[in-house]
Amino acid sequence: MRPKLSDIERSPRKVVITGIGLITPYGVDRESSWQKLLTGHSTTRLLDDLSKQLDHPIVGSVIPEHPLSSTSFSSKHPFLKEPSITLALRATEEAILDAGLNLDQMPKESIGCVIGSSKGGMASFAQISHLPRMDPENALQVPDSFWLQCFPNAASQSVAAHFDLRGAALSPVSACATGFSSVMRAAELIRDGVCDTVFAGSTDASLVPTVLSSFQRMGTLAKDFQCPQKACKPYDRRRNGFVVGEGAGILVLESLEHALNRNAMPYAEWLAGACGSDSTHLMQFDPTAESLAKLISGLLHRTNISPSEIDYVNLHGTGTQINDLYETRAIHTAMGSFSKKISCSSLKGGMGHLLGAAGSVELGFTLLAMRDSLVPPTINLEEPDPQCDLNYTPFTAESKEIKTALKLSFGFGGHLVAGIVRKWERS
Secondary structure, rough: OOOOOHHHHHHHOOEEEEEEEEEEEEEOOHHHHHHHHHHHOOOOOEOOOHHHHHHHOOOOEEEOOOOOOOHHHOEEEEEOOOHHHHHHHEEEEEHHHOOOOHHHOOOHHHHEEEEEOOOHHHHHHHHHOOOOOOOHHOOOOOOOOOOOOOOOHHHHHHHHHHHHOOOEOOOOOOOEEEEHHHHHHHHHHOOOOOEEEEEEEEOOOOHHHHHEEEHHHHHEOOOOOOOOHHOOOOEEEOOOOEEEEEEEOOOEEEEEEHHHHOOOOOHHHHEEEEEEEEEEEEEOOOOOOOOOOOOOHHHHHOOOOOOOOOEEOOOOOOOOHHHHHHHHHHHHHHHHHHHHHHHEEOOHHHHOEEEHHHHHHHHHHHHHHHHOEEEEEEEOOOOOOOOOOEEOOOOOOOOOOOOOEEEEEEEEOEEEHHHHHEEEOOO
């Protein structure tokens, strides 16, 4: 039986997720990406052009049939060439269709967007270096707004402009935790009554020499691999780094009242999120994992959820020595005796690390896991690290009902974000 609106109005404003838009190395839409992910297939491959430019092997995960052009967007954005913006627009379009929204029948002042990219348009930024070498005639052909595509708010601004949104338009930046930070901020806008509907998530297209060279010098990219498909090995004792991927994940968040008024069927309710930090080092965490463990424990306490109620944890799981052990230790500390009973997985071994887009894309997959009662697998976990001893769902998807899930996202600089979602069931 559907709750009465009068009961909802007297209670704190609840937030539900009603739409998912995904563009990933697995596919250019939500369902094809999800089905390919479940097969345990790896999308990572040797990038010949970038390897030649950088003079050493570079492995990455590229979107198939890259949607860099779209007739529906070109009329409003005639000079739009930045791939991260185009990905955000395409993913938002899919999320709106999935949610069944008719924007023409909604007050635009009540619709906002919170979309980050962590670095801005890196492809545009790379092109700027060529501008001083242009002859005057060609330089005049560059639109005066071109440099704005480099800003971290470019995707959010473009989505707001294209869909004529007049609510809040924000762009959180928290490195590789940006995507999940954006969803958390969107939920706050709805709970505070600032918006009724928010398009939230992130986008990233950073397969450019500047970014890859930086990660290479940091020593965080996977190396010494025999097979590109197995370069990233989360929780494996031989793990030595991540692989960069590209993509976008946009979710539609609504107040429960708004969703029920239009007879929408949510994927899940957003219960709560929490942010923290571990400022031990720019690229490393405190080995005790105390900060993350306290963040998770505090989130469970605030939501009145016990560790035994968590059915699935979608891990950050980059495939680096420190990160994977850090995350494992935090789960043990926060979940206690239940830690090894909870199904977990990292999705980065198969589709790469989508950097700023990772959190929202992985949350989208978590919601699909709830919908289909399937825990997606962690691939390339052939030689488990004895110190990483959780149930990582190696190789094969697990059939399991998922009512409550925990999602974790981290970022260079010590950004920590955690959130809990619960599968929506009509009462």
